Amino acid sequence: MKKILLVEDDPNLGLLLQDYLQLKGKFDVTLCKDGDEGLKAFTKQAYDLVILDVMMPKKDGFTLGKDIRKVNAQVPIIFATAKAMIEDKTQAFNLGGDDYITKPFRIEELLLRINALLKRAEQSDKKEDNSPSQFKLGSYNFDYTTQLITRGDAIQKLSTKEAELLRLLCLKRNEVLTREEALLNIWHDDNYFNGRSMDVFLSKIRKYLKDDPAVEIINVHGRGYKLLIN
Secondary structure, rough: OOOOEEOOOHHHHHHHHHHHHHHHOEEEEEEEOOHHHHHHHHHOOOEEEEEEOOOOOOOOHHHHHHHHHHOOOOOOOEEEOOOOHHHHHHHHHHHHOOOOEEEOOHHHHHHHHHHHHHHHHHHHHHHHOOOOOEEOOOOOEEEEEOOOEEEEEEEEEOOOOHHHHHHHHHHOOOOOHHHHHHHHHHOOOHHHHHHHHHHHHHHHHHHHHOOOOOOEEEEEEOOOEEEEEO
């Protein structure tokens, strides 16, 4: 049985979601009422997925998500909030969130998103078994498993999506990685918003690799991107 951590400060909604997911989804759901309680629960046992309300007392969902990513870079995170602004969605994904759902939402939709993320996580685990996880990029070393770029004594920690994107570029080294391929592999949807998010991650990756002129990520007009290593 998959374990889910649900952090929701509305007691009525929290209990409703917990009961539904345990009955319909057949999940083991731990319910916490605020961010501090949620972080304590997360550090005590392993979870397969986390659902975080954004507007909470003591520790908001974004801060909690950031703290969780320090402990576990892989666990899928869904942010749930009444806000629908593009800035909040961007922040959710930049913090390493895997999905974002706006209140009010249908519980059936949340269940579909949970199942999709868990399926993706299982497929990702299978792919990792058959693909290289360490790459030499000029004077840099990139370890996909630990999500670290190292160069001498310098260490750069990547977010989950940054690591996934850089890994795809490494696997297609000196070849074109199309935008559609990257978006469908990582976000599973090539819509405009996801494309904007990917551009942000690419800019960050370029900064991480900027000190070695032999390593370059170029835009291929109308197609995508290419990782060049001279």
